Amino acid sequence: MAENTHAHAIVVPFPVQGHIKPSLNLALKLASQGFTITFVTTHFTHQQISQAHKNSTNTNHDMFFQARNSSLDIRHVTVTDTFPLGFDRAGNQDQFWEGMLHVFPAHVDELVDQLMNSSKPRPTCLILDTFYNWGSKIANKFNLVHISFWTQSALSFTLFYHWELLKKNGHFGSPDNRTDVIDYIPGVQEIKPADLISYLQMSDTTTVAHRTCFTAFEDVRKADFILANTIQEFETDTISSIRFHQPFFYPIGPVFLTKSEQQASSALWSESDCEQWLSTKPKGSVLYASFGSYARVTRHDIAEIAYGLMQSEVNFIWVIRDDIVGAHETDFLPTEFINGIKLKDQGLLVSWCSQTEVLSNAAIGGFLTHCGWNSILESVWCEVPLLCFPIMTDQPSNRKLVVDDWRIGVNLSAAEEVSREEVSMKVRNLISGELGNELRVQIQKYKKLMENGIMEGGSSHSNWNKFIHDLQIFKK
Numbered sequence: 071m072a073e074n075t076h077a078h079a080i081v082v083p084f085p086v087q088g089h090i091k092p093s094l095n096l097a098l099k100l101a102s103q104g105f106t107i108t109f110v111t112t113h114f115t116h117q118q119i120s121q122a123h124k125n126s127t128n129t130n131h132d133m134f135f136q137a138r139n140s141s142l143d144i145r146h147v148t149v150t151d152t153f154p155l156g157f158d159r160a161g162n163q164d165q166f167w168e169g170m171l172h173v174f175p176a177h178v179d180e181l182v183d184q185l186m187n188s189s190k191p192r193p194t195c196l197i198l199d200t201f202y203n204w205g206s207k208i209a210n211k212f213n214l215v216h217i218s219f220w221t222q223s224a225l226s227f228t229l230f231y232h233w234e235l236l237k238k239n240g241h242f243g244s245p246d247n248r249t250d251v252i253d254y255i256p257g258v259q260e261i262k263p264a265d266l267i268s269y270l271q272m273s274d275t276t277t278v279a280h281r282t283c284f285t286a287f288e289d290v291r292k293a294d295f296i297l298a299n300t301i302q303e304f305e306t307d308t309i310s311s312i313r314f315h316q317p318f319f320y321p322i323g324p325v326f327l328t329k330s331e332q333q334a335s336s337a338l339w340s341e342s343d344c345e346q347w348l349s350t351k352p353k354g355s356v357l358y359a360s361f362g363s364y365a366r367v368t369r370h371d372i373a374e375i376a377y378g379l380m381q382s383e384v385n386f387i388w389v390i391r392d393d394i395v396g397a398h399e400t401d402f403l404p405t406e407f408i409n410g411i412k413l414k415d416q417g418l419l420v421s422w423c424s425q426t427e428v429l430s431n432a433a434i435g436g437f438l439t440h441c442g443w444n445s446i447l448e449s450v451w452c453e454v455p456l457l458c459f460p461i462m463t464d465q466p467s468n469r470k471l472v473v474d475d476w477r478i479g480v481n482l483s484a485a486e487e488v489s490r491e492e493v494s495m496k497v498r499n500l501i502s503g504e505l506g507n508e509l510r511v512q513i514q515k516y517k518k519l520m521e522n523g524i525m526e527g528g529s530s531h532s533n534w535n536k537f538i539h540d541l542q543i544f545k546k
């Protein structure tokens with residue numbers, strides 16, 4: 071493929087872990103094809119990543135180190151997210167997101183203006199997370215090609231895209247707790263109201279999350295290109311239907327890096343090394359449990375999961391973020407659990423780790439997950455079957471794909487609240503029961519589809535080449 075020596079893309083990820091990581095991978099992928107990249111993080115994200123790496127027991131280099139020492143033309147700049155560094159973002163989420171919605175775009179506008187006047191080569195395109203509902207405005211102002219990057223499933227994309235259809239049919243906001251199946255969303259055969267994205271299940275449309283999502287899906291219609299971190303064979307009908315409305319929609323996932331591209335860590339928290347502990351465990355004997363970077367779990371559920379893990383007698387690594395229950399909540403793990411699991415023997419508790427390294431370790435046999443999209447893709451890649459515990463945003467819809475459509479995972483709980491008995495039984499079945507074996511056979515098929523997709527001639531590979539070609543001939 072022709073190298074893009076003159077293309078210069080400014081990449082601005084949404085400042086949460088599940089978006090920064092695929093955006094950085096996308097940026098590196100473009101840089102390895104000859105693009106000049108200016109990767110933009112907020113001051114706060116920059117500080118967090120730098121701090122995380124200082125305290126990490128894992129030896130991976132951070133992304134800024136990689137950028138400085140890389141042969142690729144990848145530059146890193148920071149911009150304010152409008153709040154002082156010491157502002158408690160996690161504890162004041164609404165205020166934070168209001169700022170990101172209304173004030174942050176002005177800072178990005180100013181930054182793009184500076185880059186247009188000072189960078190060589192001159193920027194040619196702006197790659198923004200789809201949730202940035204102001205993308206087309208800034209791209210048009212500076213005559214840049216607007217590339218929207220969708221980091222989640224095609225199913226989630228189409229549900230947001232058609233939210234007015236849900237409203238028209240009375241399914242938006244689950245009025246009267248409707249349970250009848252939704253069969254009118256283009257490209258989605260059937261979906262239950264309970265499997266809709268959490269924001270589509272809430273009737274209060276005045277929240278900042280709602281306003282962000284709905285206006286973002288008006289703006290994405292104006293994007294010149296949409297790149298999606300999904301795989302055509304995983305969501306064939308949904309993707310065909312999206313392409314009917316948005317012909318320049320390219321499923322290029324999984325946006326993981328190959329060995330020839332440079333690896334770089336964008337971890338926001340210090341990673342604990344798990345390799346040594348895992349090396350003492352037999353193949354497939356360990357459950358990995360993590361609920362991603364920002365979903366919260368109730369005290370009740372945390373305690374039941376803890377007791378359930380202990381009773382299962384299965385080995386486990388559990389990622390427990392400090393804010394897993396709430397920004398200022400402490401002492402949520404039962405004392406009996408802490409004392410009872412003979413730490414470092416049955417279980418290893420960490421506040422963050424390199425998930426991809428852990429999942430690819432042969433000792434891992436199952437993943438108890440909140441169903442974040444990146445976690446699902448990574449688990450398929452590592453052929454680790456899933457135990458699903460969706461909490462919010464796109465996670466209920468991702469659960470549907472994993473359990474009902476692809477059959478590579480099972481539900482943790484059918485009830486509102488989890489119980490220790492259920493956790494214990496399901497974890498045992500997943501790690502050493504017949505169920506785990508069946509899921510492993512099925513997940514190998516999806517791994518194969520993924521592998522084929524990114525190989526020369528595969529769907530993601532071809533879509534990527536087509537995107538690069540279409541971008542080269544595109545005239546704004």
Ligand code: UDX
Nearest residue numbers: 087088362363364389422423424425426442443444445
């Ligand atoms: C959020 C939403 O929760 C998710 O539903 C959406 O699809 C993306 O944005 P997050 O909660 O962070 O993401 O979940 P996920 O998408 O799974 O991304 C988490 C990322 O953090 C993964 O790439 C995972 O490898 C990484 N991670 C997680 C670690 O590196 N270490 C950990 O200890 C936990």
